[in-house]
Amino acid sequence: MKALTWHGKGDIRCERVDDPRIEHGRDAIIKVTACAICGSDVHIYDGVIPSMQSGDVLGHETMGEVVEVGPENKALKVGDRVVVPFTISCGECFFCRRGFYSGCERSNPDKAQAEKMWGYSPAGLFGYSHMLGGYAGGQAEYLRVPYADVGPIKVPTGLSDEQVLFLSDIFPTGYMAAEFCNIQPGDTIAVWGCGPVGQFAIRSAVLLGAERVIAIDTVPERLALAQAGGAEVLDFLEEDIYERIRELTKGRGADACIDAVGTEADAASSFYARIDRLKVATFMGTDRPHVLRQAIQCCRNFGTVSIVGVYGGYLDKIPMGSAINRGLTFRMAQTPVQRYLPLLLERIEKGEIDPSFVITHRASLEDGPGLYETFRDKQDGCIKVVLRP
Template sequence: MRALIWEGKKDIRCESVPDPVIEHPRDAIIKVTTCAICGSDLHLFDGFMPGMESGDIMGHEFMGEVVEVGNANSTLKIGDRVVVPFTIICGECEQCRRGNFSVCERSNRNQDVANKVFGHTTAGLFGYTHLTGGYPGGQAEYVRVPYADRTHVKIPEGLTDEQVLFLGDIFPTGWQAAVQCEIEPTDTVAIWGAGPVGQMTIRSAVLLGAKQVIAIDRVPERLAMARAGGATVINFEEESVLERLADLTQGKGPEKCIDAVGMESHATRSFDSLYDRAKQAVMLETDRPHVLREMIYVCRPAGTLSVPGVYGGLIDKIPFGASMNKGLTWRMGQTHVNRWTDDLLRRIQDGQIDPSFVITHTVPLDQGPEMYKTFRDKEDGCIKVVLKP
C-alpha cells in the first residue's frame, strides 16, 4: 500500500509499505477513505517531538471502511463505516472506565519508555512517536486499528466523510478545550490560535453560550474564518493583544483563556519569543511558551486556562507566581475523544455545526508531502488539508 512516512526533519515521503495485518483478536483493518494533516503533525515535521523513527507512518486523523475484523471483535463487521479517534483505548482499564481515554493504561505498547519520560504511561496514539506506542498512522491506504472494538466511532448513513472526519481529533479537541473552561453566559473566552483546533474551539465556545469569544492570530484567512464563526478577532502583528483584550473586557481581562497553539507559538514584538528561539536553538528548551505567559498575564483573577495545544518537553520562564497569586485554574491534556463523540455526532446530524467548513484543500495522498509544506507555511490560504488515499 501507499503511505506518508517520516524520514527525518522536514522530510515526509509517499512510499510503498507493507499492508497491515490482524495482530490481535480485537483488531480491525480499515480501508482509509479520507484522512487529514493535523497541526500536531507539523510538530513531527519540524522535528520538535522526540521518539520518531525513519519509516514511521504519519497521521492520526482518518476514517474509512472496515475490511477485516479480528475474531474477538464483536462490535464491528466488514463494511462498517467508522471514524477512528487518535487516542487508542482499551475501554476496560480504570482510566477508561472514568472516561479519561487519553490516559488509557493499556494501549501504549511502549509503556516502559512512557513511564520513564512522563512518570506514568499515557494512551497509545496513531502516528505519533514511539513514546505513545509507535503505532502506524492513518495517512495511508489501510490501517490496523488496535482495540478496534472500542477505538471507533460508527457513522450512520447520510453524512459525508468531510462532515464527520474531524470527530477523530480536532472537533472533540476544540470542544473539550471549551468544556473544561466551564463557560458561563457572562464569560469572555479568549482563544490564542485560529488554526483548525482554534476554529473548532471558537464554534464550541459559541455553542456553549459564551458572551464574547475573541480569537488571536495573524493570518488573514484564519482571522476571516474566525470572524465568520462568531469571534471578535485580534491580529497580533497589527495591535497589542494586551491593550485590545483590556479594551474588550473593560480592563478586567477574559475569564477563560485557551491556548490552541502549543509548542511552536510565534510572536513578533516580544523579547520572550527571541529568548525562546535562542534557547531552543541550543537545545536548552524544547517548546516556545509565549502564549502561556501571555494568558497568565491577561487572564482575569480566579479565571481558567485551558490548554489543548500540544507541548512536548521543557519550557522556561513561566510566571507561576502570578498564576498562583491570581488563583488561576489550569485544565489541559490530550483529548478524551470518545467521551464527546456521541454528543458531537448528534450536533452534526441536527445541523448545529458542519465541521467541513474548515477544509481549504483536498488532494490525493501522493501530494501529501508538498501539502505538509503548504500547511506549515500557511501558503495558498491553507487552513486544513484533507487527503484522499
Template sequence: MKALCWHGKGDIRCDTVADPGIEDSRDVILKVSSCAICGSDLHLMDGQMPTMERGDVLGHEFMGEVVEVGSPNHPLKKGDRIVVPFNINCGACSQCKMGNWASCLRSNRNGDMAAKQFGYSTAGLFGYAHITGGYWGGQAEYVRVPMADVAPMKVPDGMGDEHALFLSDILPTGWQAAAYCELKGGETVAVWGAGPVGLFAIKSAQVMGAAKIIVIETVPERIALAKLAGGTHFIDLKDEDVLARIKEITHGEGPDAVIDCVGMEATAGHGMLGVLSAVQETFTSSQRPYALEQAIQAVRNSGIVSVPGVYGGPVPVNMGAVGQKGLTLRSGQTHVKRYLEKLTDLITDGTIDPTFLITHRSSSLTEGPDLYKTFRDKSDGCVKVVFNLT
C-alpha cells in the same frame, strides 16, 4: 500500500510499505477513505517530538471502511464505515472506566518509555512517535486499528466523510478546550491561535454561550474563518500589544477563561519578545511558550486556563501568576470518545458544520509531502488539508 512516512526533520515522503495485518482478535483492518494533516503532525515534521523513527507512518485523523476483523464475534463487521479516535482505548483499565480515555493505562505498548518522561504511561496514539506506542498512522491506504471494539464509532447513515472525519481529533479537541472553561453563558473567552483546533474551540465556545470571543491571530485567512466560527473581537499579535488590547476589550477585568491553541511553536509577535521569538524560530527548534505566558497573564483572577496546544517537554510556566491569581490550569490529550455522541448530534442537526475550515483537498497521498509543506508554511491560504482517497 502507499503511506506518508517520516524520514527526519522536514522530510515527509510518500512510500510503498507493507500492508497491515491482524495481530489480535480485537483488531480490525481499515481501508482508509479520508484522512487529514493535523497541526500536531507538523510538530513531528519539525522534529519537535522525540522517539520518531525513519519510516514511521504518520496520521491520526482518519476514517474508512472495515475490510477485515480479528474475530467472528467482533462488534464491527466488514463493510462498516467508522471514524477512529486518535487515542487508543482498552476499555477496561481504571482510567477508561472513568471516561478518561486519553489516559488509558494499557494501550501504549511502550508505556515504560512514556513513564520515564511523564511519570506514568499515557494512552497509545496513532502515528505519533514511539513514546506513545509506535503505532502506524492513518495517512495510508490501509491501517490496523487495535482495540477496535472500544473507541471507533460507526458513522451514521447519510453522513459524508468530510462531516465525520474531524470527529477523530480536532473537533473533540476544540470542544474539550471550551468545555474545560466551564462556560454557563455570557462569559468572555480569549483564544490564542485560529488554526483548526482554535477554530473549533471558537465555534464550541459560541455554541456553549460565550458572549465575547477574543481571537489572537495574525494570518488573514484564519482570521476570516474565525469570524465565521463565532469570534467577536480580533487582535493581530504582530501589530498590537495583546495584553493591552485584551484589557481594553474587557474593560480592565480580563477574560473569564483563556485557551492556548498554539502550543510549543508560538510566535511572540509584538515588542521585544517578538524579536526574541524571531531569533529562536530562525536558529533553534526550542519550544516557545509565549502564547501560554500571555494567556496566564491575560486571564482574570480566579479564571481558567485551558491548554489543548501541544508541548513536547518541559517549558517555563509562570507559577507565580497561577498561584497568586488563583488560576485553574487544565490540559491533556482529548478524551475523544467522551464527546462523540454529543458532537455527532450537533453535526446532524446543523449546529456545527465541520467542513468550513477545509481549504485544500487531494485524492492522492503522493501529493502529501508538498501539502505538508504548504500547511506548515501557511501558504496558498492553507488552513486544513484533507485527503479523499475513495
C-alpha cells in the same frame, strides 16, 4: 500500500509500505477513505517530537470502511463506515472506565519511554512516535486499529466523510478546550491560535453559550474564518494583546483563555518568543511557551486557562506567581476522544455545526509531502488539508 512516511526533519515521503494485518483478536483493518494533516503532525515535520524512526507512517485523523475484523471484535463488521479516534484505548482499565480514554494504561507498549519524560504514560497514539506506542498512522491506504471494539464510531448514512472526519481529533479537542472553560452566561473567552483546533474551540465556545469570543492570530485567512464563526479578532503583530483584552473587558481580563497553539508559537510575536526559539535551537529548552505565558497574564482573577496546544517537555519562565496569586485554574489534556463522540455526532446530525467549514485543501496521498510544507508555512490560504487515498 501507499502511505506518508517520516524520514527526518522536513522529509515526508509518499512510498510503498507493508499492508497492515490483524495482530490481536480485537483489531480491525480499515480501508482509509479520508485522512487529514493535523497541526500536531507539523511538530513531527519540524523534528521537535522525540523518538520518531525513519519510515514511520504518519497521521492520526482517519476514517474509512472496515475490511477485516479480529475474531474477538463483536462491535464491528466488514462494511461498517467508521471514524477512528486518535487515542488508542482499551476500554477496560482504571482510566478508560472513568472516561479518561487518553490516559489508557494498556495501549502504549513503549510506556517506559514516556514514563522517563512525563512520570507516567498516557495512551498510545496513531502515527505519533515510539514514545507513544510506535503505531502506524492513518495517512495511508489502510490502517490497523487496535481495540477497535472501543474506539471507532459508526457513521450514519447521509453524512459525508468531510462532515465527520474531524471527530477523530480536532472537533473533540476544540470542544473540550471550550468545555474546560466552564462557560457561564456573559462570559468572554479568548482563544490563541486560529488554526483548525482554534477554529473548533471558537465555534464550540459559541455553542456552549459564550457571550463574546476573542480570537488571536496574524494570518488573514484564519482571522477571517474565526470572524465568520462569531469571534472578534485581534492580530498579534498589529496590537498589544494584553492591553486590547484589558480594554475589551473593561480592565478585568478574559473569563477564560484557551491556548490552541502549543509549543511552536510564532517567534515574531515578541522578544520573549524569539528568545524561546533561540533556546530551542541551541538545545537550552524544549518548548516555546510564549502563548501560554500571555494567556495566563490576560486571564481575569479566578479565571481558567485551558490548554490543548501540544507541549512535549519542560516549559521556561511560566508566570506561576501570577497564576497562584490570582487564583487561576488550569485545565489541560490529550483529548479522551471516545468520551465526546456520541455528543458531537449528535450535534452534527442536528445541523448545529458542519465541521467541513475548516477545509481549504483537498488532495491525494501523493500530494501530501508538499502540502505538509504548505500547511506548516500557512501558504495558499491553507487552514486544513484532507487527503483521499
